[in-house]
Amino acid sequence: MVSVPALAACSGPLSTLDPAGASAGLIAGLWWVMLLGAALITTFVFALLLLAWWRKPAVGPDERVWTMGLGVGFTLTVLVGLVGYGFWVGERIVARDDGALRVSAHARQWEWEFTQPGPDGAPLVTQDVLYIPAGRPFDIEITSSDVIHSFWVPRLGGKMDAVPGRTNVARLMADAPGIHEGLCAEFCGIGHSVMRFTVVVYEEGAFPDLSEIAAETGEQP
Numbered sequence: 157m158v159s160v161p162a163l164a165a166c167s168g169p170l171s172t173l174d175p176a177g178a179s180a181g182l183i184a185g186l187w188w189v190m191l192l193g194a195a196l197i198t199t200f201v202f203a204l205l206l207l208a209w210w211r212k213p214a215v216g217p218d219e220r221v222w223t224m225g226l227g228v229g230f231t232l233t234v235l236v237g238l239v240g241y242g243f244w245v246g247e248r249i250v251a252r253d254d255g256a257l258r259v260s261a262h263a264r265q266w267e268w269e270f271t272q273p274g275p276d277g278a279p280l281v282t283q284d285v286l287y288i289p290a291g292r293p294f295d296i297e298i299t300s301s302d303v304i305h306s307f308w309v310p311r312l313g314g315k316m317d318a319v320p321g322r323t324n325v326a327r328l329m330a331d332a333p334g335i336h337e338g339l340c341a342e343f344c345g346i347g348h349s350v351m352r353f354t355v356v357v358y359e360e361g362a363f364p365d366l367s368e369i370a371a372e373t374g375e376q377p
């Protein structure tokens with residue numbers, strides 16, 4: 157019964173544990189692997205605590221085995237495994253120069269301006285709505301003109317800071333057409349909580365009708 161509300165929290169428009177693309181899938185996998193590693197170490201520590209209370213002093217391996225083999229060896233093995241897996245995931249979600257679609261997100265207090273290919277392929281500038289095709293990775297160049305913001309679409313990939321004077325690039329991907337929610341993930345002033353945006357994922361070659369999207373999302377293209 158306890159697991160029902162716990163698992164219900166794993167889905168929803170802003171859930172990192174309900175990925176809708178390859179980058180977000182890798183990050184969600186890392187979250188589960190980290191949870192498993194933390195659970196292993198926690199279980200081990202509690203088992204040792206119980207053993208310390210119940211065992212007779214003369215029974216069991218000597219102190220060197222406890223300290224080096226179990227205390228250091230076991231914990232380090234788990235931690236090295238976790239860090240290694242983290243590097244493996246990190247290597248697969250960084251932007252790379254492989255000809256992926258490039259779009260841009262420019263942040264300012266408190267809105268997002270996106271530039272992406274429009275219906276005719278020419279650059280289209282939009283406010284608080286990003287249009288991307290489904291099924292192919294894309295890199296998003298993230299900039300800011302005032303303070304530090306952070307671009308985050310939890311179901312499509314990890315967050316990336318928008319820093320004045322810098323261009324940060326994040327790789328994302330959406331598996332299927334649909335609408336996803338995004339937000340600023342770095343406190344940036346009084347309007348931070350309303351600095352949200354929408355990502356419209358369309359079937360490649362079938363750019364959506366902008367007025368229909370505006371009616372559905374409440375955002376003006």
Ligand SMILES: [Cu+2]
Nearest residue numbers: 340342344348
């Ligand atoms: Cu913000």
